[in-house]
Amino acid sequence: MGVIEMDVLEKFKAAQKQGWAHFAPLESFTTPPAARLVRFAGVRAGQRVLDVACGTGVVAVTAARLGARVTGLDLTPELLQRARENARLAAVQVDWHEGDVEKLPFEDREFDVVLSQYGHMFAPRPEVAIAEMLRVLRPGGTIAFSTWPPELFLARMFALIGSYMPPPPPGVSPPVQWGDPGIVRERLGSAVQEIVFDRDVMDFPALSPQHHRSSTESTAGPVRQLVEMLQPSEPAKLEAFRREYDAITAEYLEDNVVRQGYLMTRATRA
Numbered sequence: 420m421g422v423i424e425m426d427v428l429e430k431f432k433a434a435q436k437q438g439w440a441h442f443a444p445l446e447s448f449t450t451p452p453a454a455r456l457v458r459f460a461g462v463r464a465g466q467r468v469l470d471v472a473c474g475t476g477v478v479a480v481t482a483a484r485l486g487a488r489v490t491g492l493d494l495t496p497e498l499l500q501r502a503r504e505n506a507r508l509a510a511v512q513v514d515w516h517e518g519d520v521e522k523l524p525f526e527d528r529e530f531d532v533v534l535s536q537y538g539h540m541f542a543p544r545p546e547v548a549i550a551e552m553l554r555v556l557r558p559g560g561t562i563a564f565s566t567w568p569p570e571l572f573l574a575r576m577f578a579l580i581g582s583y584m585p586p587p588p589p590g591v592s593p594p595v596q597w598g599d600p601g602i603v604r605e606r607l608g609s610a611v612q613e614i615v616f617d618r619d620v621m622d623f624p625a626l627s628p629q630h631h632r633s634s635t636e637s638t639a640g641p642v643r644q645l646v647e648m649l650q651p652s653e654p655a656k657l658e659a660f661r662r663e664y665d666a667i668t669a670e671y672l673e674d675n676v677v678r679q680g681y682l683m684t685r686a687t688r689a
């Protein structure tokens with residue numbers, strides 16, 4: 420890869436880092452699925468576990484409370500600060516690292532379990548991210564992650580946001596491809612055995628579609644970035660985006676809960 424392409428990717432990651440800095444309040448919604456992922460992966464006491472793109476550490480702290488020896492890594496320092504506070508409150512030890520899933524600062528085969536909840540899917544080069552996650556996993560170890568399927572709520576939101584944003588730089592892959600079991604199988608390839616899929620739903624309580632949007636406009640990286648881009652100079656376009664957002668959300672809002680379906684994948688390192 421040339422210097423110019425690397426520069427484009429570094430700029431993309433710097434923007435990601437800025438975009439995710441306000442995500443911490445959403446941890447209350449990612450906390451229940453964190454426990455489901457940890458159970459799905461079969462995490463046990465004493466195992467060495469890596470939580471990739473850990474955010475505020477909901478998966479990492481859950482695994483640590485089971486007695487696992489946990490490391491958490493994320494691009495965004497503001498979220499790691501909250502992750503440290505979460506570990507302190509839960510009275511567990513976690514080894515936190517600021518870093519990039521495409522360049523993990525760990526030895527080959529260092530972990531028994533590598534996990535990522537709605538995290539590694541944001542790396543721009545899926546083949547690089549997955550190669551790194553598998554490199555640090557020991558043979559016979561478990562890789563497990565949660566991602567958003569293209570046909571369900573969150574991925575439809577990503578598609579909507581994408582339709583209002585300038586196209587991503589060349590070489591950046593859409594995160595929601597990680598929600599397609601066929602693509603996941605291809606990406607894991609012969610490096611793993613026994614791929615298992617499951618699905619679950621993340622609940623997001625909201626009084627109205629507008630309540631959901633108001634929350635994500637201040638917390639969720641991609642929505643925040645779009646609003647910041649449109650607000651100063653394109654109010655009509657922002658209004659159109661908000662109308663479309665609310666219409667999609669209304670399809671998933673029932674009994675004051677927005678139901679956000681997701682895919683879980685588990686496999687064993689060959």
Ligand SMILES: C[S@@+](CC[C@H](N)C(=O)[O-])C[C@H]1O[C@@H](n2cnc3c(N)ncnc32)[C@H](O)[C@@H]1O
Pocket residue numbers: 432435436439442446449453471472473474475476477478492493494495498518519520521535536537538539541542543
């Ligand atoms: C939707 S949040 C999920 C956070 C957390 N896993 C959870 O379930 O609450 C996405 C996370 O991916 C992180 N992220 C994005 N790109 C990354 C990269 N290249 N390397 C490491 N972390 C990354 C962001 O900083 C953010 O914390």
